[in-house]
Amino acid sequence: MGRRSLYPEEFRSDAVALFRAAGGRRTYAAVAADVGVTGETLRSWVRQADERAGRDRGSEAAEDRDEELARLRAELGRLRKAEAGVAVGAGDPAAGGPVFRPGDEDMTGRWDFISVHRADFGVQRICRVLGISRSGYYRWLAGAAARAARRADDDALVAEIREIPAAHRGTCGARRVHAELRGFGHTINRERVERLMRREGIEGRHLRRRKRTTIPDRLAPPAPDLVRRDFTAAGLDEKWCGDITYVQVGGTWLYLACVLDICSRRVLGWSTATHMRTELVVDALAMAVATRGGHADGVIFHADRGSQYTSAAFAQVSDHFGIRKSMGRVGSSYDNALAENFWQGLKREAVQGALTTVRQARLEIFQWLTYYNARRRHSSLGYLLPVESEQQYRAEHRLTLAA
Incomplete structure (x- = not known):
């Protein structure tokens, strides 16, 4: 065996x-x-x-057919809604309406007008009618080559900017796009990235409403708050944090528990289930310990006061691994802010679309979690990847020991 x-x-x-x-x-x-x-x-x-x-290929084929049918029905519903949104009044200009509206005029348009009609009327006459200076027009002409070069640079940069959200599931905002470009070797300020993204209509995803998942057990003995909103750590496996969230799958819910290393922000363990029983958080914690090679003695694990984390079964597993439990106050999301922020990223970037089957939801979540660890830059880490952060910490730790 x-x-x-x-x-x-x-x-x-x-x-x-x-x-x-x-x-x-x-x-x-x-x-x-x-x-x-x-x-x-x-x-x-x-x-x-x-x-x-x-x-068991026969049963698998039947299940795949059912899931495909559910997916097609959901897609049909989406297309019907999209078709309704194309009707008159949906925001598109009416047929035969003006393309340019008041407020569209700017100096560039006037300079272009002068260039087009200067042979017929002369620059002096057109400038007098428009109430603008000839010197301004000639300065504009002298800068034509520089403007063309800037436009070409902007167009090339926009092409790179479009590739970044495409590689990251359309989730990157201006800060993360800027960090990716800097990682590619560009010396560029964030304001320019924001301007180009705004001009091209490129933006990250936003969150939807929340659902309550923390149900405290007021009779369970509390654990002390060993973190006290200090979500920093001097080294790996000093502090972990965890929480439970949900995603909607058709007419039901899929629940997800995760464990993160506060130092590196790496997701060490996770578990999904269609229930919120204690084994959901126990499985996530066990995976985190396995990720660290079975060693977690002395680690502080911080969570909220949900009944799963205050249960006797979770306490027994924590004691078995030598983990010290820490809990925030009831009803205070700030006491577990790191986990809450992590869930915001998950829901903003991974599960915004309609999920029709549990299998599809699990795959989407798994893809995002592995992407988060290995490819998603983290602002609190100086825009390093979580795995890069751990590699850098271990390298520095080895140098310190050698010294």
């Missing part, structure tokens, strides 16, 4: 789904790098999944 895998079944099945979703466009090594395993490990997981699928 082979050695038991350190990775939970949920993680392995999601990794396999992520590889298959690439449709052959990405190699085992590329997908495995995002997930945090070796290419050969991912290959063996895919092979094992194929063997299991061969035993």
Whole structure:
């Protein structure tokens, strides 16, 4: 009998789904790098999944047909709504209406008008009628080459800016786009990036309304607040934090629990389920410990006072791993602000669209979590990636020990 895998079944099945979703466009090594395993490990997981699928292919095909039917129905509903929005009054100019409206006039338009008609009327006469100076027009002419060069630079930069949201699921705002461009070697200020994104109508995603997931158990013994809103850490595995959130899937809910390292902001463990029982947070914590090689002795784990985190089962698991529990106050989201901010990013960037099946939702979440760790720049880390932050910390720690 082979050695038991350190990775939970949920993680392995999601990794396999992520590889298959690439449709052959990405190699085992590329997908495995995002997930945090070796290419050969991912290959063996895919092979094992194929063997299991061969035993129950009939039921799998029926399930796929049901999911595809649900997806098509949701798409049909979306298209019907989109069709209704194209009607008169939806914001498009009426047929035969003016293209230019009051307020469109600017000096550039006047200079262009002079250039077009100067041969017929002369610059002096046109400037007198328009009430503008000839010297201003000639200065504008002298700067034509510089303006053309700036426009070309802007167009080239806009092309790069458009590629960044496309590579990041359309989620990047101006700050993160600016950080990506700096990472590519551009020396550019953020104001210019904001101006070009505003001009081209490029923007990140925004959040929708929230649903309550923290239900406190007022009879459970409280744990002290060992963090006190100080979401910084001097080293890895000094402080972790966790929380539960939800995504809507059709007419039901899918719940997600995560564990983050406060120092590196890396997601160490997560778990999804259609319920909010204690095993949801226990599984996420167990995965985080496995990610750290089974060692978590002395780590402070901070959460809210939800009944899952105050339960006896969670306390038992925490004690088993040597983890020190920490909890904020009831009803104060600021006491677990790092986790709350993490959920905002997830919902803004990963689950804005309609999700019709649990399988689809899990794949979307898994893709975003692996992307978050390996490819998403974090402002609190100086726009490093979480995995880069950990690599940099370990390198500096080794140099300190050597000294």
